[in-house]
Amino acid sequence: MHFYGTATRNARGHLAVGGVDVADLAREFGTPLYIMDEALIRRNCRAYVESFREHYPDFDVAYASKAFLCTAMVALAEQEGLALDVVSGGEIATALQAGFPMERTYFHGNNKSGEEIRLALEAGVGRLVVDSTHELHLLEAVAAGAGRRVRILLRVTPGVEAHTHEYISTGQLDSKFGIPIAGGLALAAAREALALPHVELMGFHCHIGSQIFDLQGYRVAAQRMLDLMAAFRSETGSVARELSLGGGLGVRYVEGDRPTSPAELVACISAAVRAGAAERGLPLPRLIVEPGRSIVAEAGTTLYTVGSIKEIPGVRTYLAVDGGMGDNIRPALYQAEYECAVANKLDSPRTRVVTVVGRYCESGDVLLRDVAVAGDVAPGDLLAVFATGAYNFSMASHYNRFPPPPVVFVRDGRADLVVRRQSFAEMAALDLLPERLRSRTAR
Numbered sequence: 155m156h157f158y159g160t161a162t163r164n165a166r167g168h169l170a171v172g173g174v175d176v177a178d179l180a181r182e183f184g185t186p187l188y189i190m191d192e193a194l195i196r197r198n199c200r201a202y203v204e205s206f207r208e209h210y211p212d213f214d215v216a217y218a219s220k221a222f223l224c225t226a227m228v229a230l231a232e233q234e235g236l237a238l239d240v241v242s243g244g245e246i247a248t249a250l251q252a253g254f255p256m257e258r259t260y261f262h263g264n265n266k267s268g269e270e271i272r273l274a275l276e277a278g279v280g281r282l283v284v285d286s287t288h289e290l291h292l293l294e295a296v297a298a299g300a301g302r303r304v305r306i307l308l309r310v311t312p313g314v315e316a317h318t319h320e321y322i323s324t325g326q327l328d329s330k331f332g333i334p335i336a337g338g339l340a341l342a343a344a345r346e347a348l349a350l351p352h353v354e355l356m357g358f359h360c361h362i363g364s365q366i367f368d369l370q371g372y373r374v375a376a377q378r379m380l381d382l383m384a385a386f387r388s389e390t391g392s393v394a395r396e397l398s399l400g401g402g403l404g405v406r407y408v409e410g411d412r413p414t415s416p417a418e419l420v421a422c423i424s425a426a427v428r429a430g431a432a433e434r435g436l437p438l439p440r441l442i443v444e445p446g447r448s449i450v451a452e453a454g455t456t457l458y459t460v461g462s463i464k465e466i467p468g469v470r471t472y473l474a475v476d477g478g479m480g481d482n483i484r485p486a487l488y489q490a491e492y493e494c495a496v497a498n499k500l501d502s503p504r505t506r507v508v509t510v511v512g513r514y515c516e517s518g519d520v521l522l523r524d525v526a527v528a529g530d531v532a533p534g535d536l537l538a539v540f541a542t543g544a545y546n547f548s549m550a551s552h553y554n555r556f557p558p559p560p561v562v563f564v565r566d567g568r569a570d571l572v573v574r575r576q577s578f579a580e581m582a583a584l585d586l587l588p589e590r591l592r593s594r595t596a597r
C-alpha cells in the first residue's frame with residue numbers, strides 16, 4: 155500500500171495521518187470525513203516556491219482554488235506565500251473572509267457576468283484573466299463606470315492539449331476557454347485591449363490540460379506563448395510583462411502513476427522561458443503558474459464507514475460506504491481511479507475483491523471497481539480512499555439531501571475541523587413555502 159505524506163500504519167495497525175489515528179477522527183467528527191494532511195499541502199506549496207527561487211527571478215505561484223477551497227486553505231496559501239486563482243463570486247468571498255490580500259488574486263472564468271466583474275473590482279482583485287473579446291468590452295464598461303483602470307491577462311489557447319502521458323498539438327484548439335492564437339485572433343484581441351482606456355494588458359495566460367505527466371506540452375506551450383509575445387511587441391511596440399502557463403501538473407492516484415514533481419515542472423518551464431525569451435530578444439516576463447491538484451490531491455483522504463457487504467455469488471461483491479458520488483463525483487464524471495484500504499485493519503491480508511459503492515440513488519455511484527481489501531472486512535469498519543484532496547470537496551453536492559462531509563486538517567498529532575458538517579436543518583433553512591402550499595390539501 156502506498157502511504158502519502160505523513161500517512162503511516164500505527165502500532166494499532168490503523169491508518170494515521172498527521173500523527174492522528176483515523177479511528178479517533180471517525181469517533182470525534184463522524185464519517186464520511188475529508189482528512190487533509192496539512193504538512194503535505196505545505197510541502198507541495200514550498201516545492202513550487204523554492205524551485206522558482208532557484209530557477210527564475212520573477213514569479214508567482216497562484217493556488218487554483220477550484221481544486222479545494224475553504225477559509226483555512228486560503229490562510230494556509232497566504233502563509234506559504236502563494237497567490238490565489240479564483241473563478242467565482244463565491245471563491246472571491248472566501249478569499250475576502252480569510253482576509254487574503256486581494257491584489258494577489260487572479261480572477262478567471264469563461265463567462266463572468268457584469269455583476270461578478272463589478273464585485274471583483276470592488277474586492278480589489280489583482281488581475282482579471284479575460285477569456286473573450288465579449289468580456290474585454292464588458293470589463294471596459296464596468297471599469298469605466300467604476301472609474302478604475304484594471305490590470306488584465308488575456309487567456310489564449312496555444313493549440314496544445316496535454317493529458318497525462320501525451321500532448322496533442324492542434325492548429326485551432328476546440329475549447330470553450332480562451333482566444334485562439336491561431337488565425338491571429340489572440341493578437342487581434344490584444345490590440346483591442348490596448349485601445350481600451352480602462353484596461354491595462356499585463357500579459358498572456360494559457361492552461362493546457364490536467365493530470366499532466368509529460369512536460370513536453372508545457373515546453374511547446376511556452377514557445378507558442380513567447381511567439382505571441384514577440385508578435386505582440388513587433389506589431390504594437392508594447393511589451394507583455396507577464397506570462398502564465400496555468401496549472402495541470404499530475405499526481406499519483408493509483409499504482410503505475412508516475413507524476414513529475416513540481417520542482418521538475420518549474421525547472422523545465424523556467425529554462426524554456428529563459429531560452430525562448432533570449433532567442434526572441436524579449437525581456438524575461440514574470441512567470442506565473444496555477445497549480446491546484448498537485449498542491450492538494452495527495453494530501454486528502456476520505457474516510458467512510460462500511461455498511462452493507464453484498465455478495466452476488468460468481469458475479470461481484472458490493473461493499474457500500476456511507477458516502478459516494480456526493481463527496482466524490484470524479485469516478486462517475488471521468489472514470490477516475492483511486493486506491494483504498496480498510497483503515498482499521500491495515501495488517502489484515504488483502505484477500506477480498508470488492509466493488510466499493512456509495513449510498514446515493516444511482517447505479518453509477520461506484521467509487522472503486524474490483525479492488526482487493528482486507529479479507530475480514532465487516533460492517534462498521536473504516537474505509538479510507540486516498541488522494542481525494544482535489545476536486546472532491548469542491549465538487550461535492552447535496553444529492554439525495556446528504557450534506558457534504560466536513561473537512562479536518564491534521565498536523566503533528568492535532569486535528570482541527572476547518573469545515574463543519576451541515577445539519578439537515580441548515581440544509582432545509584433556505585427552503586421557502588409559498589402560501590398556496592401551506593394547506594394540507596390542494597386549493
Ligand code: PLP
Pocket residue numbers: 218220221239262361363364365400401402403444445446447448544
Ligand atoms: N488554472 C486554470 C485556468 C484552470 O482551468 C485549472 C483547472 O481547471 C487550473 C489552473 C488548475 O489545474 P490543476 O488543478 O490541474 O493544477
